[in-house]
Amino acid sequence: MINLLKTKFVLCCLLLAALVPGRVSAAGSPDPYANETVAQRDARMEWFRAARFGMFIHWGVYSVPAGTYNGKQVPGIGEWIMCHGKIPMAEYQTYAKEYNPTKYNADEWVRLAKAAGMKYIVITAKHHDGFANFDSKVNDWNIVRGTPYGKDVLKPLAAACRKYGVKLGFYYSQAQDWNNGGSECSGSWDPAQKHDMSDYIDRVAVPQMKELLSNYGEFPVVLWWDTPCDMNKENADKLIETLKLKPGIIHNNRLGGGYQGDTETPEQFIPATGFPGRDWETCMTMNDTWGFKSYDNNWKSTEMILRNLVDIASKGGNYLLNVGPTREGLIPDPSIERLQAVGAWMKVNGTAIYGTSASPFKRLPWGRCTKKVSDDGKETTLYLHVFNWPTDGKLVVPGLHNQVVKAYLLKSNWLGWHKKLKTANDANGVTISVPEIAPDKISSTVVLKIEGTPEVTATTIFQESDGAVKLMASEADLHGGLQYESGNGKDNVGFWTNPADTANWTFKVDRPGKFKASAEIAAEASGKFEVSIGDQKLSGPVPATKDYTKFKRTNLTGTFDLAAGSVTLTVKPIAEGWQPMNLRSVALTPTAK
Numbered sequence: 114m115i116n117l118l119k120t121k122f123v124l125c126c127l128l129l130a131a132l133v134p135g136r137v138s139a140a141g142s143p144d145p146y147a148n149e150t151v152a153q154r155d156a157r158m159e160w161f162r163a164a165r166f167g168m169f170i171h172w173g174v175y176s177v178p179a180g181t182y183n184g185k186q187v188p189g190i191g192e193w194i195m196c197h198g199k200i201p202m203a204e205y206q207t208y209a210k211e212y213n214p215t216k217y218n219a220d221e222w223v224r225l226a227k228a229a230g231m232k233y234i235v236i237t238a239k240h241h242d243g244f245a246n247f248d249s250k251v252n253d254w255n256i257v258r259g260t261p262y263g264k265d266v267l268k269p270l271a272a273a274c275r276k277y278g279v280k281l282g283f284y285y286s287q288a289q290d291w292n293n294g295g296s297e298c299s300g301s302w303d304p305a306q307k308h309d310m311s312d313y314i315d316r317v318a319v320p321q322m323k324e325l326l327s328n329y330g331e332f333p334v335v336l337w338w339d340t341p342c343d344m345n346k347e348n349a350d351k352l353i354e355t356l357k358l359k360p361g362i363i364h365n366n367r368l369g370g371g372y373q374g375d376t377e378t379p380e381q382f383i384p385a386t387g388f389p390g391r392d393w394e395t396c397m398t399m400n401d402t403w404g405f406k407s408y409d410n411n412w413k414s415t416e417m418i419l420r421n422l423v424d425i426a427s428k429g430g431n432y433l434l435n436v437g438p439t440r441e442g443l444i445p446d447p448s449i450e451r452l453q454a455v456g457a458w459m460k461v462n463g464t465a466i467y468g469t470s471a472s473p474f475k476r477l478p479w480g481r482c483t484k485k486v487s488d489d490g491k492e493t494t495l496y497l498h499v500f501n502w503p504t505d506g507k508l509v510v511p512g513l514h515n516q517v518v519k520a521y522l523l524k525s526n527w528l529g530w531h532k533k534l535k536t537a538n539d540a541n542g543v544t545i546s547v548p549e550i551a552p553d554k555i556s557s558t559v560v561l562k563i564e565g566t567p568e569v570t571a572t573t574i575f576q577e578s579d580g581a582v583k584l585m586a587s588e589a590d591l592h593g594g595l596q597y598e599s600g601n602g603k604d605n606v607g608f609w610t611n612p613a614d615t616a617n618w619t620f621k622v623d624r625p626g627k628f629k630a631s632a633e634i635a636a637e638a639s640g641k642f643e644v645s646i647g648d649q650k651l652s653g654p655v656p657a658t659k660d661y662t663k664f665k666r667t668n669l670t671g672t673f674d675l676a677a678g679s680v681t682l683t684v685k686p687i688a689e690g691w692q693p694m695n696l697r698s699v700a701l702t703p704t705a706k
Contacts, residue, residue: 217442282335341369
């Protein structure tokens with residue numbers, strides 16, 4: 114943000130910065146973007162905003178135990194096995210002797226990402242175990258001097274990214290480091306871990322950041338910090354200063370020390386409204402772990418991955434989808450299969466994802482929307498991502514009042530329908546006549562070109578394509594002292610300290626039946642709450658997540674029997690034993706018939 118400085122000297126400097134593209138005036142500040150103009154920021158973020166889809170890679174020594182320690186499966190995500198298994202430093206470091214990724218082929222990895230439609234890659238240069246996946250001169254706890262492989266794996270990846278036109282970023286755990294000394298926010302279990310945090314920053318983190326920012330040509334273009342535990346302003350300043358080595362680099366909001374970074378980073382969830390005014394990126398696993406676990410086979414379907422991508426793009430964000438390679442350097446086959454399927458879809462529909470901005474619609478009954486506005490603002494292209502293809506041949510775009518220029522299917526040569534679709538305007542919106550059969554069983558794209566910028570009136574909450582009802586915190590009617598919290602990773606109803614306060618939603622049911630109910634809740638202590646629709650009431654437990662920002666989905670007992678028509682759902686605490694909670698969403702799921 115531009116600092117509001119009053120002296121003529123600084124104002125002149127700001128003016129000069131605005132006149133000279135790419136120049137940033139940050140005299141006296143460790144932050145290279147302290148006085149960045151809006152135009153400079155837009156230019157720096159341009160490629161990121163257009164990309165929409167990237168690959169996250171979690172890979173390191175933790176792929177050797179692959180989730181198992183002393184013959185037992187260790188709960189939790191794979192890259193945290195040292196912490197969750199309380200493995201002593203000396204014992205954990207022996208795993209490096211088995212880290213020998215002789216089957217690693219950077220060329221294949223990048224070609225896979227590019228074929229999937231991914232525009233950039235972010236790889237773990239160093240995770241919380243402190244192991245450097247690159248040639249670091251700081252100490253021997255790295256892939257060059259600590260493993261039989263003996264080579265830097267980031268350099269061939271950078272070369273392959275350069276070859277195929279894919280951008281490359283580095284993940285770096287700047288605070289937590291269980292082998293080099295760092296924050297003890299996750300606890301310590303070995304006397305050898307005792308350290309001084311500032312000494313670790315000076316001795317390890319800063320020198321390694323300088324190596325990563327200096328030794329890989331034009332890369333990295335992204336710096337992905339993580340877990341800013343115990344990161345004070347003084348230590349954060351030392352790290353932010355290193356970014357001056359790589360002008361134009363983008364960094365996220367997880368450094369700490371008061372730095373907001375360039376991007377919000379929701380993890381494993383898609384915020385209901387995105388982050389208006391902020392660039393953001395949802396990172397998500399394909400199964401349940403980031404780092405490789407040999408027995409984690411809970412893979413997301415291709416349908417879920419694709420619809421996540423569309424949903425995120427429709428809210429103006431990027432999708433950073435993870436793969437966790439094996440100790441040999443192989444990306445698991447289920448990941449490859451899903452990426453290939455996503456790539457086939459992107460070849461047809463990529464133009465409806467890349468370079469698009471958020472949907473002008475709050476809700477759509479059949480799917481999502483992305484848009485592109487012409488430079489002169491005289492025409493807007495709406496990409497209608499249809500999950501639930503209309504059986505009557507009528508696709509209704511509710512609440513849209515602009516005149517239509519043209520409508521067609523993005524998939525070419527689809528029974529000749531791609532050339533032009535008939536449209537009609539009325540008081541309820543625009544109706545598009547579409548073929549009986551959907552071009553794609555997961556998500557079909559209808560292109561709707563309209564005059565001017567979208568003019569949309571609010572619409573009712575509808576059922577999703579699978580009949581489910583998703584009620585987001587941002588759409589709730591709040592009563593009492595409740596508030597909707599957003600930004601800085603928040604997307605929930607908060608300040609729920611009075612059990613008399615309620616939140617409710619009104620939605621339309623056009624596919625009646627029986628529904629199970631669940632809610633995403635975060636709370637310091639356990640309690641109970643109630644969900645009611647008319648005289649039907651279901652209750653459920655408030656889970657003790659020990660943190661108001663860590664949400665867990667909890668199921669309510671029983672089912673709702675819903676008839677067609679307008680329905681109001683209310684969430685209310687059960688006063689007896691009540692504890693404050695945050696609520697992110699409520700979901701109604703049709704029961705199997």
